[in-house]
Amino acid sequence: MKLLLVEDDVQAAAYLAKGLEESGHSVDRAANGTDGLHLAMTGEYDALIVDRMLPGLDGLGLIAAYRAAGRATPVLILSARGEVDDRVTGLKAGGDDYLTKPYAFSELLARIEALTRRMQTRDSSDTLAVADLVLDRVRHKVTRRDQPILLQPREFRLLDYLMRHAGQVVTRTMLLEQVWGYHFDPQTNVIDVHISRLRSKIDRDFDTPLLHTVRGAGYVLSDVPV
Amino acid sequence: MSLVEVIGLPLRSWQRLKRLWRTSVFRLALLFALAFSLVVGVSLAGVYWLSTQYIVGQIDVNLRDELTQLRSDVGDGPGEGDGEGLIGQIQEQVAQTDKSSRLYLLVDANQHILAGNLLGWPEGLTCGQPAQFSDQSNIVPKNLQAEDPDIRVRALSTRLADRRCLLVGQAMVEEEGFTDHTGYLLSWALGIITLFSLAGGGWMGLAVLRRIDTITHTATQIMAGEFSRRIPDEGKGDEFSDLSARLNQMLDRIDELMAGMRSVTDNIAHDLRSPLTRLRNRLEISLTHERPADEYREVMQQTLDDADQLLALFNTLIAIAQAEAGVRREVFTTVDFSTLLIDLVDFYQLAAEDRGVHLSAQIQPGIIRLASQGLLTQIVVNLLENALNHIPAGSKVTVTLTQQEKTITLTIADNGPGIPNPADRLRVLERFVRLDAARSSPGSGLGLALVRAAMHEQGGTVELHDNHPGLKVLLTFPRLKVS
Numbered sequence: 001m002k003l004l005l006v007e008d009d010v011q012a013a014a015y016l017a018k019g020l021e022e023s024g025h026s027v028d029r030a031a032n033g034t035d036g037l038h039l040a041m042t043g044e045y046d047a048l049i050v051d052r053m054l055p056g057l058d059g060l061g062l063i064a065a066y067r068a069a070g071r072a073t074p075v076l077i078l079s080a081r082g083e084v085d086d087r088v089t090g091l092k093a094g095g096d097d098y099l100t101k102p103y104a105f106s107e108l109l110a111r112i113e114a115l116t117r118r119m120q121t122r123d124s125s126d127t128l129a130v131a132d133l134v135l136d137r138v139r140h141k142v143t144r145r146d147q148p149i150l151l152q153p154r155e156f157r158l159l160d161y162l163m164r165h166a167g168q169v170v171t172r173t174m175l176l177e178q179v180w181g182y183h184f185d186p187q188t189n190v191i192d193v194h195i196s197r198l199r200s201k202i203d204r205d206f207d208t209p210l211l212h213t214v215r216g217a218g219y220v221l222s223d224v225p226v
Numbered sequence: 227m228s229l230v231e232v233i234g235l236p237l238r239s240w241q242r243l244k245r246l247w248r249t250s251v252f253r254l255a256l257l258f259a260l261a262f263s264l265v266v267g268v269s270l271a272g273v274y275w276l277s278t279q280y281i282v283g284q285i286d287v288n289l290r291d292e293l294t295q296l297r298s299d300v301g302d303g304p305g306e307g308d309g310e311g312l313i314g315q316i317q318e319q320v321a322q323t324d325k326s327s328r329l330y331l332l333v334d335a336n337q338h339i340l341a342g343n344l345l346g347w348p349e350g351l352t353c354g355q356p357a358q359f360s361d362q363s364n365i366v367p368k369n370l371q372a373e374d375p376d377i378r379v380r381a382l383s384t385r386l387a388d389r390r391c392l393l394v395g396q397a398m399v400e401e402e403g404f405t406d407h408t409g410y411l412l413s414w415a416l417g418i419i420t421l422f423s424l425a426g427g428g429w430m431g432l433a434v435l436r437r438i439d440t441i442t443h444t445a446t447q448i449m450a451g452e453f454s455r456r457i458p459d460e461g462k463g464d465e466f467s468d469l470s471a472r473l474n475q476m477l478d479r480i481d482e483l484m485a486g487m488r489s490v491t492d493n494i495a496h497d498l499r500s501p502l503t504r505l506r507n508r509l510e511i512s513l514t515h516e517r518p519a520d521e522y523r524e525v526m527q528q529t530l531d532d533a534d535q536l537l538a539l540f541n542t543l544i545a546i547a548q549a550e551a552g553v554r555r556e557v558f559t560t561v562d563f564s565t566l567l568i569d570l571v572d573f574y575q576l577a578a579e580d581r582g583v584h585l586s587a588q589i590q591p592g593i594i595r596l597a598s599q600g601l602l603t604q605i606v607v608n609l610l611e612n613a614l615n616h617i618p619a620g621s622k623v624t625v626t627l628t629q630q631e632k633t634i635t636l637t638i639a640d641n642g643p644g645i646p647n648p649a650d651r652l653r654v655l656e657r658f659v660r661l662d663a664a665r666s667s668p669g670s671g672l673g674l675a676l677v678r679a680a681m682h683e684q685g686g687t688v689e690l691h692d693n694h695p696g697l698k699v700l701l702t703f704p705r706l707k708v709s
Contacts, residue, residue, distance in 0.1 A: 102537040154572075180573060184604055185538065187673075188611045193576040 001025045001046040001116055006036030006062065007078065008054050016049070019105050020112075033057025040066050045073055046116050049108075052079035052090065060093040067094035074115040076108070087183070106217040110169045117168055128163040131223035133202060133210055135163050144202060154179070155198050162211065162221040171218035195219055246431045255427020262423065263416050270415065274408045278401065282380060285396045289382040292328075292394050297384065312392070316341040329367070329379060329395035337391075343367050344395065353383045353391035366397070378402070437466045441473065453481060486550065493658045494543065498536065505532045535670075542672040546657065549601065549679035558684075561602055563593040563634060567627050570606050574614070582619030585610075588626040593634055596706045601680045608673040609638045609699050617642025621696070634703040641696035651690040651697075 003025050007013040010031060017027040028043065030036035033054040040048055040062070048066070052059040063075050077095040079086060087098045097111050128135045132145045140156060142149045151159065158179050162170065172191040176182045199211045212220050246252050299315055316330050320343045331342035339346070346365040366377055381395035440457060447455045456477060457470040512525040571587040578585035606625075613623045623640045645651045645661065653659050655678045660671040674688075677699075681688045686703040 102541075104534070180569075182573075182603060183600060184607050185541070186607070186611065188574075188577050188614055189580070190574055190577040190611075193580045197576055 001112075002028075002044065003047050003049060003112065004028050004030065004036070004040055004043065004045045005049045006030045006033065006040075006054065006059070007049070007051040008032060009051075016105070016108070020109070023109055025112075031055075033059065033062045037062045037065055040071070040073075041069060047112055048073060048075040049112065050075055050077055050095075052077055060090065060095075063094040076111055076115060078103075078108075104171075106169070107171050107173060110171045110174060110218060113168045114165050114170065114174065117165055128160070128166075130163055130166045130210060130221055131208065132206075133163070135159060142202075144206060147205075149201055151198075151201060154194070155201065158194060158198055159202070159221075162219065165221070167220065167222045167224070169214050169217050169220050174218070242432075242435075245435060246428060249431040249434055251434045252427045252431030255423055255430060259420055259423025259427065263419050266415055266419060267412065270408065270412045274405070274412075277404065277408075281398075281401050281404065285380050285398070285401075286382065289380065289394050289396060293382055293384055293392065296392065296394070297386070312386075313341040316392075327397035327399045329381070329393075329397060331393040331395070333391050333393075335389040335391075340390065342393070344393070347393075348379075348381065351381070351383070351393075353385050353393075355383070441466075441470065448477070453477075453484075483550070489657070497658055498539070501532055501536055505529055505536075539670050539672065542670060542676055543657075545604070546672065546676050546679045549676065549683040558596045558598055560594055561597040561599050563595060563597075563602070563627060563636070564589050564591045566599070566602060567606065567625060567636070570603065570610065571625055574610050577614060578623065581614055583614060583617060584622045586622070586624050588624070588628075590628050593627060593629045595634060595703060597684050597703075598680075601684060605677050605680050605701070606636075606638070608677050612673055613638060613640045613642070613697075617696075629705070632705055634705055636701040636703070637698055638701075639693045639696060639698035641693060644693060644695055644697040645690065646692070648692075651692075654690065655688065 001024075003020060005013055005017055005020070005027055007016065007029070008031050013029050013031070017029055020027045028039055028045075030039050034056045036050065036054070037057060048063075050059045050062055054062070057065070059077060059079075063077070066073075066075070074096040075094065076097045076099060077090045078099055078101060079090065080101045087100075090098045096115055099108060099111060126136065126138045128137065133142070134144070135142050135156075137160065142151055142156065142159065158175065161175065161179050172186075175191055175194075176184075176186070195211065195213075199209075203209045203211055208223060209225075210221055210223055212222065212225065214220055296312070296315060296319075299311075313332060316332055319328070320330055320341075329342070329344045331344040331347065332340045333347055334340055337347045344365050345367065348365060366379065378398045378401075379395045380398055381393055383391055383393035385391055437460075444455050444457045456474045459467055459470055459474075461467070508525055509529060512522065567587065567589050571585060571589075575585055610623070610625075617623070617640050621640055621642045623638065626635075626637045626639075628635050645654060650661055654661060655674050657675040658671045659675075678688050681701060681703075684703060685706075686701060689700045689702075691698040691700055
């Protein structure tokens with residue numbers, strides 16, 4: 001994927017770019033809002049990573065101008081401010097996701113991949129399928145190998161989210177935010193137990209496990225072992 | 227040459243007088259004195275007018291009596307009397323009342339004086355009309371004029387059968403005296419009132435100035451760096467004592483915050499130095515020799531974990547600082563406590579089952595309050611996770627939410643080991659305090675400190691109680707009007 005990184009901390013930007021490039025993406029960099037907006041408007045990118053505090057044009061101003069020009073490319077906001085209302089203003093300005101510093105690189109990578117994937121599956125169909133696992137979003141039914149699987153509403157939403165991001169890593173924080181709408185940092189394995197409950201329902205009676213744990217990062221739903 | 231020099235007042239007293247004039251109390255006293263004097267003046271004038279009216283009335287009655295008396299004495303019937311009797315009677319009366327203020331006059335139809343002590347017929351007076359005249363010194367006897375040159379005279383006259391006219395008058399000497407006396411009283415009364423108001427206003431103004439000066443003086447001392455100074459309490463229990471007490475409370479609170487800030491700085495320095503030193507040393511030692519790649523990887527993984535822990539510590543400290551500074555108070559929204567708790571308990575149900583802990587909830591529905599959704603969630607999460615991380619399998623955790631008339635009560639109680647020592651139950655709410663028993667389990671020692679700060683920001687309190695056995699955390703929120 002081709003990414004644009006707008007970040008004024010040159011050292012942090014260099015590390016990020018290195019990490020993203022090693023993960024197979026190509027990265028353009030800008031160190032201030034004005035240059036960032038210019039690059040964003042002239043180049044074709046799959047996603048933008050924009051720091052909120054920038055010299056010159058600030059991050060939210062950049063995004064607002066970019067959106068006003070009719071561009072729909074997903075934008076991930078990086079911010080040192082993590083209050084809920086800051087997040088809300090960030091998303092209102094046109095950002096698609098909001099990541100608070102300090103963050104883990106694996107978290108950033110997972111979110112960027114989720115954002116670009118979301119663009120591809122925005123008009124997703126009523127049914128999602130991974131291998132022989134099928135989720136019917138209209139009738140709220142899940143089957144695997146045509147056998148019905150009974151899920152609680154929360155489990156259904158969790159599986160729905162995992163299936164929409166099938167084949168890509170989703171972090172615990174992403175699940176906490178997207179499935180439960182919480183913004184805190186759990187000090188227990190609360191997410192893992194929800195995952196293992198879901199795993200027992202969709203994987204236990206079948207030969208091929210679909211829900212995998214990615215050590216140090218999160219989870220991935222895929223019929224290809226990771 | 228300025229006024230100060232003219233009056234010769236010492237400059238200090240002059241400035242004090244100027245300040246006194248500026249005090250609201252003094253001005254109020256002056257205004258009050260003015261209003262009071264006005265009221266007193268008006269009422270005294272009223273009394274004076276009514277009294278004068280009464281006196282004049284009395285005089286008229288007397289005069290009428292005398293006139294009637296004189297007429298009946300001499301027999302003023304038709305065809306009767308030659309009038310000589312009347313002249314004699316009048317002369318007799320005049321002789322009797324030589325020194326008094328009674329005036330008599332008998333004139334014929336052509337206003338020629340027949341008898342009496344009045345020296346002439348008053349100008350412009352018609353016989354038979356009651357009248358009052360003054361400024362007619364030419365007709366008033368000299369002895370009366372000596373007392374008062376502008377003497378006023380009240381007179382009644384009657385036309386006799388033989389067209390003569392009889393006039394009886396009263397010089398209003400007593401009445402004049404009464405007027406003078408009233409004026410005299412009035413000026414004294416006003417003078418005394420003004421004097422007392424000025425003195426009282428001045429005294430009150432100075433008293434207020436003195437109390438204010440005490441406060442100002444203390445404030446100056448505090449600004450100069452003597453932070454432990456407090457406004458002395460004069461023990462009078464008045465509004466100034468209240469104000470002083472309030473200000474002292476405020477100063478105490480500021481002191482507390484400053485002390486908190488200092489201890490946070492100290493604690494951060496202390497608590498971050500050790501992990502940072504450990505991290506640094508580990509990296510340094512790993513670089514002293516060539517090592518297999520696995521070993522490097524392990525060192526890096528440990529370093530990453532340490533860094534994550536440090537960052538988490540920083541985030542929590544910032545959250546506590548923000549909660550204490552109350553920066554989020556303006557973003558409070560209406561939060562459904564009941565739903566929030568039901569959802570959180572539901573969220574943690576599996577984690578509890580995983581630990582063999584029985585998690586149950588008794589939530590009174592529909593409890594709503596203005597709060598920060600994020601902070602409230604963080605509070606409950608910290609307490610639930612604390613419980614789950616510190617109690618053995620087979621224990622119970624109960625979450626209850628109830629609403630009383632004035633408060634909302636949220637308790638999270640367990641029957642685990644608890645905190646037996648009451649002093650520890652207080653201490654554990656402080657930053658970085660970890661009880662020895664908890665040292666081995668994960669955590670920064672900031673969870674409960676964040677709960678306390680967040681509760682404080684939402685206007686509530688947190689208390690830890692012995693649950694016999696176990697720990698009961700009691701959160702109390704005063705109820706607010708939901709807009």
